[in-house]
Amino acid sequence: MTNKNTTTCYVTDIFACTCCGFCCHGETTVSLDQRDQDRMIKTLGLTPEETRERYWRVTGSVVQMQTREGHCIFYDKSVGCTVHEGRPWRCRQWPLHPSMLADENNYRTITESCPGFKQGVSYQQFCHVLQALLEQADSDKTGG
Ligand code: SF4
């Protein structure tokens, strides 16, 4: 396991997606903020109107992705996410959610629904790595 002060932490210390697709299933999806919408429009190469018509479910100010047959419209069981470069930030973050640091119950709930978590890692070890990864992400955003 990595040491916070002397060694870089890697996502693969705690997680590797198996591409099982479980998190892309359900009758609703994550919501898209403005940056998500802009990124998705750019990735798809469509107009905002075309993107909205073909792929989004808009309820008041809430924009989600449409679903088909119980999963996100962009999920394809043979290839996974078909809008990978343009996927929303919540999809990018999942399943390494900061709430897992605050409450071990959140950690248990999420790890039970996702088979990508590395086995044999204690909750304390997991938190150590995730905290370091989140700090690294913040540092990257601010140029620190
Ligand atoms: S549930 Fe976990 S392992 Fe499965 S696709 Fe989602 S993130 Fe990957």
Ligand code: SF4
């Ligand atoms: S955008 Fe991609 S990663 Fe996100 S729910 Fe849809 S298929 Fe899954």
